[in-house]
Amino acid sequence: MTEVKPLVLDVDGTFLRTDMLFETFWAGLGRDPVATLRAAVLYFRDPARLKSELVAIAPIRTDLLPVNPEIADLALQSRMAGREVVLASASDRRLVEQLAADYGLSDEVFASDGKINLKGKKKAETLVAAYGAGGFDYAGDSAVDLSVWEQSENALVVGRIASARELTARGHNVVEMPGGWSWRALFKALRPHQWVKNVLLVLAMIASHRFDLETLVPILWGIVAFSAAASSIYIVNDLLDLEADRLHPTKCRRPFASGDVPIVVGMATFVLLALLALGVAAALNWAFFGVVVLYMITSLAYSLKLKRMRWVDVATLAALYTIRVVAGAAAGEVDVSVYMLIFIFPIFITLGCVKRLTELTLATNDDPLPGRGYGRKDRSDLLNVAGLGIFGALLIFFLYSFSEQGQELYPTTWLLWVAMIPMAIWLIRMVLLGWLGKQDYDPIVFAMRDKFGIGLLMITLSLMFWAAGLWSQWFGG
Template identity: 70%
Template sequence: MTDTRPLVLDVDGTFLKTDLLFETFWVGLGRDPLATLAAAARYWRDPARLKAELAEIAPVRTGLMPLNPEIAAMAEEAMSEGIEVCLASASDRRLVSALAADYGLSARVFASDGVTNLKGEAKAGALIDAFGRAGFDYAGNEAADLPVWRAARAAVVVGEVAEVTQLETLGQTVARVPGGWSAAALWKAMRPHQWVKNVLLLLPLIAAHRFDSATFWPVVLGIIAFSAAASAIYIVNDLLDLEADRLHPTKCRRPFASGAVPIRVGMIACAGLIVLALGLGAALNAGFVGVVLLYMVLSLAYSLKLKRMRWVDIATLATLYTLRVVAGAAAGQVDVSIYMLIFVFPVFLALGCVKRLTELTLAKNDERLPGRGYGRPDRGDLLNVAGIGVAGALVIFFLYSVSPQGQALYPDTWLLWLAMLPMGWWLVRMVMLGWFGKQDYDPIVFAMKDKFGLGLLMITLSLMFWAAGLWAKWFAG
């Protein structure tokens, strides 16, 4: 006779490669941050009530969440054999019921109800009441599931749970399913390739001709701190964009959206990166710490709101790039020229337009970009603003060349004017590459890999060093 004992599946980390509590928390932060934070602060000691409140604030799309393929296959096989497959979770009942409906599982679910947090002994008791002791098989993924496994006929264990050896000692049937996450996936979530942007911290040092080790090494420390801060914000941004990323053809493979890295691990890593950034900043000076804090606050505002506001988003991107230049000056204790700040902002404004131009050119239809305020009809306006940024940057550079500060640092002014040719060529080329969709989605990262563009920048820098008399100074005699 075929065994028809129900198969009961835990949800968080077992049927799903994610956690519904953290999913609702981050979706809530994106939709209503004040209500979400208030609920977390008020009910953090009452898990069942917290889960119910967050489910009310931020109803999530359970059908988009990543499944554990082995457990999903196990459930599908059981249902094909006529075995009832139930979900039993400490998550809120509304979400668990929606998840069961999404995948055609049994409508009989066991979950928290806003009063009882169905975990551990409470879950074991509920399942014994429904099916009797040893009247079901149970799949789970953590030590808290041990009371449920003891009450089950057979245990399915996802990942490494040391306590399961107790069950095997008692002769209980135990099946193991691979689980866990990799450090490589977390490293990918930190986006180390984006750290190349932080070479912008070297600009004040180069502009002021401060190449001594006492200036250089603090700036290097500042680059490390800014890289840690940026990675923390990338993690926050990915956690806020979980649902949008899962709907995207390529972003769905990101570590948190795909479930390759648990949200909890991302939150811990984010906190550690913030501590590292502020700790290194404190080792430098208070001014640098202030710039890092401003960068993180503005980046968070960008992730939560500003990136959805047309034109404001581009101005914010330009400001975030400019803050890197200010951070370099603060780290190296270099006086940054007002001309430099006025020069770099329109450059970064143009590059922000290039970023949007690239996205729109590569878009498959005329609809507005997901989470953005632009559609293909805006390409002309973006091109015009980029052109204004390029022209503005070149005019400011010319004014700097004839200013007292510029002439003091660069006695051969005509060479600065000559440097404007490759500089202008580089800027116009970047804009046109964005217009024709021949760029990466991030212009700064693209610029660091573009050999021809790097050649133009090196020519520009060489002419500026020549104008400053640095070549003669370094290679004299």
Template identity: 65%
Template sequence: MAEELTKKPFVLDVDGTFLRTDILFECFWAGLGRDPIRTLKTSLAHFRDPARLKAELARIAALRTDLLPVKADVLEVARAAQAEGREVVLASASDHSVVAQLAAQHGLSEHVFASDGRTNLKGVRKAEVLVQAYGEGGFHYAGNAPVDRAVWDHADAALVVGDPRSAKALEAQGKPVTQIDGGWRMKDVLKSFRPHQWVKNVLLFVPMIAGHAFDLNTFILAILGVISFSAAASSIYLVNDLLDLEADRLHVKKCKRPFASGAVPIQVGMVSFFVLAAIALGIAAYLGGAFFGVVSFYMALSLAYSLKLKRMRWVDIAVLASLYTLRVVAGAAATGIPVSGYLLVFIFPVFLALGCVKRLTELTLATSDERLPGRGYGRPDRPDLLNVASLGVVASLVAFFLYSFTEQALSLYKTQWLMWVAGLPLAWWMIRMVRLGWYGKQDYDPIVFAMKDKRGIGLMLMTISIMFYAAGLWQEWFGVG
């Protein structure tokens, strides 16, 4: 009798149990990346028909199921069951085509239970199908959510993943229960916001610094602008990560991101997006129409970049440069300090060069000659990227030099020739960034690298210090000179 019990099939739920993700949401975001219009139309048309929705999205998405993150503890239990000679079967509310492919890739039973475009195999319906196939108490079942109670009630034993309440209730019924930890941590959610990227928003202080407006009110307005832009940027990072799940899983480092690794459910990311977007736009509305317009345009352009533009060679770099330049425009809109056209002409080529550096670094650190996943660049593009980066450096330095002759510069900086001196460490910094990118000796994000690079920070501080001296600010503040 004991041997008969151990031979009972081990039935695994898929979403959140066998996998650290949900196939429906995987298909939705993969579909948005491949064909956003068709995906949105399909989602709206079949929103009330889950089985049909799952089948249609599966056709659009064509998931790489071999890349989907698996719960290691559950897989270990499944392998142990197979070693005992038991059949390990997947039973899921996800579409049959995806579940069957997943089972085949992991060497599980070819006999799978799943939604078929007409029936949504979930809860009571799943229980009915399994009882019909194996009989009452004729199988063991692994699940992760309260909806699985309908199945556990008919199973001989239960494996409960991350649902302690259901485990406690089943134990009270006298059901044999094995528990495995599940769920997600707020720490990982915060990590998905990429808070280290918020450092880029110091660019909102550029108009304040360039205009020498160091009063408290201006500083507070700039801080509010930074908070708004940080929330806006994080909301788009979430969307970008959800659209890039497959590409990130193929990347040597990005595969560890919260959504790609399955540490945070996709649904949590979607809710977080709406919360952050609301915070960003709420603060933006408080700061005025101009700033609200800039933040809205930034978010729209960022979404377009995530959906399409980042896959277009050269266009992606121009958009990246534009997104950085918008931060300077946003700083002007938040504080009410007018920004010089020369400043924007200087800023844009700087970030155009850094966008090239970003791609150069990725290509240099790539492990093969294939094009970057989700991007249009391969190693043969490295010389062209270096040339464009060099042009960006030259253009920005020319703009900086010409600015020194404008009325605004002459009114702000009393010693013109010191501005030319300030251009030397600035040029050194930019050339060094390009060189490090060419040799793959920096981070995948040059802005984040620049904020941690001690030599680079030293060069930038030299530039700012010389410019402050040229403006007479050191003399005014500290009586120097």
């Protein structure tokens, strides 16, 4: 009777749609960034030791990692047929053993051990020592697996690997399997729908009544820079939140959490977008460049730590929205009123509370939100803070109508008071929709799509233009 040869599976990019080295790196950045960066610097040239150190800093849940469905199905069918399915990986042994146990695969695993990095020729030598040349089938996903495929009886190639053609040309049995990633999935990771929030850069121009191309064009370039900066930070945020996203009912479908885009591709895209944002900002003016740098640093701090701190995260969200308004003023080189900044900050505090209210309402249990400091018990407190934000914003707007700048820009003061009515309705409605869970997870994005809400904002803006005398100036009468 012929002995059935084992099926040996590579892990990173083959059995899994991710790489456990990068998974532990980003998990480490989220838990202990100093220790993680120290390990990366010290052991950059010693990958086996680096992998071991990162696992010690931030052990990850292997049961949550995204698997390649075709390879997982092949492994299941092989096991049901009585065939041994073995994992052989350059990842750290502790994780590989844990992964094998999660999926009921062979207890025999081959992996890096802190001293030897089991990759390429080293992996081939180890497998030949265990099973003999041609004594196993091997599934892998990169050119470095060529030396292992050469020693296998059947080469299972995941994705399009050019070097696999050499095997076919030499008469080796090669089976190609689906793999890889798409540009469309990467574009989704940039969250282009979030770019609409950068329309906040236009507020300073509107508030100062500077309606000219000389002001508008640099602000539009500023929106491009902020969109690139925001997308770069969204990538970092997603990479830091991989485990939390996989536990979330909808965020588990995000490109990095689901494995649709490799982590290393995300890291390269982050660098390119950050350079684009800073390059455009520097080309505009150094004041705007400073604001972009401030935004990116604050966003990184939010992603790394602040978003996990109760109440601090809402204040930081409000600050990030407010920075966009300041950025618009810097890009267009217009003056921004202190009253305006004091007015919009409590509005953004309210919207930050709405964001958390929405998430808590849509949560499926009473546990704290993954990666956040809130649970359902905090809904009433968030509602109270949102109410205080509405009151503060309306009070400051009312006081602004009596200020020297307010009197100069808006001579018909009573119309400003009338504009407070639709403004208040809009704010209260946003809070109510968040309380009922009838919003998008981001209130600004929701506001830009909400026709009724846009109508209220247009009424508010029209009354303010009337109070400023702009309608008669533009259309006569």
